[in-house]
Amino acid sequence: MAIMRVNPTRMELTRLKKRLRVARRGHKLLKDKRDELMKKFLEMVRENKELREKVEDMLIRVHTDFLIARAVMSSEILEGALMFPKQRVELEVSTANIMSVDVPVLDFKTSGTDDGEIYPYGFAATSGELDGAVGTLAKVLPFMLRLAQVEKSAQLLAEEIEKTRRRVNALEYVLIPQLTDTIKYITMKLDENERGNLTRLMKVKDMMLEQAHKAMNR
């Protein structure tokens, strides 16, 4: 039982009672926020996991294709083939608000030729594996960007959940018990004072009566 160092007065009591009300309300709100954040976070992190598995799988395939391409082509030709990309990726970034956490929303545009042709080289001097690798890479790119968005959001949400949970616990296990205990302490102290006062009055009355009797009998 920990009580605050306060004067046991009626004014202090009302002040503390008000604080307790605010604390209880804040606690309830924060708890709701935490629960909702958790719900959103779990949704997001599940998607994150699936996306990551998919992207990693595809990227490993790309890398093996590349390895073979590098083996059958000289590195000068390979580098030359990839030197001038046909498309450029541009991102439009906005933010969405999930329970007062700003999470990024990535909107990407690929600029360049729009006939779906992404190979920046002629096919004569390059091997087929390179085509495969670049083709898969182009397919995996949207998923990679989606992964970036989801993973970052999950990280930010995790951080916010941690903070909110700390606050909820601090209110629940420290501030609110402390306030209730102090309020109880002040009430008891005031009651005790009241009783002391009452007995004192009764005693005084008895003494006054005794004096009055003595005066009558004389």
Place this chain on the structure above:
Amino acid sequence: MYKVGIIGDKDSILGFKAVGLQVFPAGSAPEAEKLLERLAEENYAVIYITEQIAKDIAPAVENYNNRRFPAIIPIPGNQGSLGLGMQNVKKAVERAVGADILFRDE
């Protein structure tokens, strides 16, 4: 307009050039760290880093975890996956929930 960058060893990331990402080859960890710092200051919204490099500069990467931008995403390099990316997902779950509830059945 934001850009997308990728840092890693040259062989792993060359192909990303073809699809329009900005490619930044880095041979060593200090070099990668410097690159990362530079890209974070320019307007790169997403920076992919190969896991082989990311594991060496983990503290630098974590610096950016709580910021909105850039998002730093580890991806497997050409030496296969180290599981680093998954580990990060797992870490986020542990941080938020307090226990690992996504991966426990694996």
